[in-house]
Amino acid sequence: xxxxxxxxxxxxxxxxxxxxxxxxxxxxxxxxxxxxxxxxxxxxxxxxxxxxxxxxxxxxxxxxxxxxxxxxxxxxxxxxxxxxxxxxxxxxxxxxxxxxxxxxxxxxxxxxxxxxxxxxxxxxxxxxxxxxxxxxxxxxxxxxxxxxxxxxxxxxxxxxxxxxxxxxxxxxxxxxxxxxxxxxxxxxxxxxxxxxxxxxxxxxxxxxxxxxxxxxxxxxxxxxxxxxxxxxxxxx
Numbered sequence: 543x544x545x546x547x548x549x550x551x552x553x554x555x556x557x558x559x560x561x562x563x564x565x566x567x568x569x570x571x572x573x574x575x576x577x578x579x580x581x582x583x584x585x586x587x588x589x590x591x592x593x594x595x596x597x598x599x600x601x602x603x604x605x606x607x608x609x610x611x612x613x614x615x616x617x618x619x620x621x622x623x624x625x626x627x628x629x630x631x632x633x634x635x636x637x638x639x640x641x642x643x644x645x646x647x648x649x650x651x652x653x654x655x656x657x658x659x660x661x662x663x664x665x666x667x668x669x670x671x672x673x674x675x676x677x678x679x680x681x682x683x684x685x686x687x688x689x690x691x692x693x694x695x696x697x698x699x700x701x702x703x704x705x706x707x708x709x710x711x712x713x714x715x716x717x718x719x720x721x722x723x724x725x726x727x728x729x730x731x732x733x734x735x736x737x738x739x740x741x742x743x744x745x746x747x748x749x750x751x752x753x754x755x756x757x758x759x760x761x762x763x764x765x766x767x768x769x770x771x772x773x774x775x776x777x778x
Contacts, residue, residue, distance in 0.1 A: 543650065543712040543756040547690070549641030551662060551704045557620050557693050558677030559630040563652055564590050564609045567616065567630050575632065577621045582630075584612050599733030600765070604752045607763060608653065619675035620693065631677075637698065638691045639706040643678070645686040646757070651678065653754045654712040658692045661707040665699045676710070718753070719762045726752060726760050727775030737766060738773040745773055 561567045561584065569582040586609045594606040618624070622634035639660040643651060658673035673692035681687045692708050694700070721737070729736045734749040750765030766772070 543654065545647065545708075545710040547641035547643070547708045547710065549639045549660075549692075549706050549708050551637050551694070551700055551702050551706050552640050553702045554636055554638040554691070554693070555633065556625060556631040557622070557634050557636070557675045558679065558691065559616060559632065560675075560677045561630065562609070562612050564605075565612050569624065569626055569630070572624055572626070575618045575621065575624050577618055579618050580615050581618050581624055582616050584614060584616055586610065586613065597733075599731070600735045600749045600751045601728070601733055604735060604763070607751060608753065636696065637694045637700065637702065639673075639694065639708050640689050640691050641708045642681060643688045643690050648678070648686075648688045650756065651688075651690065651710070656710045656712055658690075658711070659709045660692050660694060661709070662694065662698060662700045663704050663706075669698065671695055671698050673708075712754075712756070715754075715761055719766050719768060720759045721762055721766065721772060722774075723755055723758055723760050724774050725772045726750065726762075727777065736775065737762075738775055739766075740771040740773055 564587055565584045566587050567582055568585055571581055575581050594602045618632055620632055620634045622632040625631045625633055658676040659670055661668060661670050671694060674695055675693045677691050678688045681689050725737055726735055735752050736747050737750050739746050739748050748765055751763040753761030753763050
């Protein structure tokens with residue numbers, strides 16, 4: 543999945559540490575940190591994880607599996623002073639490209655690991671540069687959604703107020719079973735994701751554990767084998 547988003551360059555005083563919904567950041571240090579240094583860990587929020595683990599059905603199992611993918615070390619994307627609290631970050635002056643995400647784009651972003659790049663005007667003309675870090679902030683608008691920030695490298699000679707374009711790219715899914723989004727639905731209880739497998743002259747509803755989706759295709763973690771013939775699921 544790739545998003546190309548119109549945005550603008552702004553002055554910024556901090557780089558956010560991305561903490562996915564349902565996860566918590568556990569700091570492992572304080573004060574000034576070097577770029578690339580381990581600053582803590584992401585872990586699942588214990589009460590939420592316990593609730594999901596005790597809930598029957600593949601909807602809960604799918605969500606818990608997605609959360610567990612984020613568990614691990616967090617490294618500082620830039621050097622600076624570690625900021626702790628509800629929204630951790632690193633104090634570091636610089637320039638960000640900021641673009642708006644719709645509520646649906648925000649959901650897609652939160653379910654995947656994106657990398658980013660920005661096309662910006664500089665003193666030598668337009669350049670495409672990698673984002674040193676990307677993170678979300680609230681949009682402040684009643685319609686919802688969010689703003690995504692791309693911290694520009696220090697050597698990019700541009701100024702705040704310049705229009706820019708941000709490109710967000712999710713890694714290509716390999717070694718996984720992927721099916722069209724319309725072939726996955728919910729059972730009558732609403733607690734299981736299901737597909738309809740064609741077995742001879744009959745169609746069998748089978749629960750599945752799912753992964754990320756781009757709105758067109760969906761990763762299937764378990765419940766479907768390569769070569770299975772599926773039927774489109776009618777919406778509930």
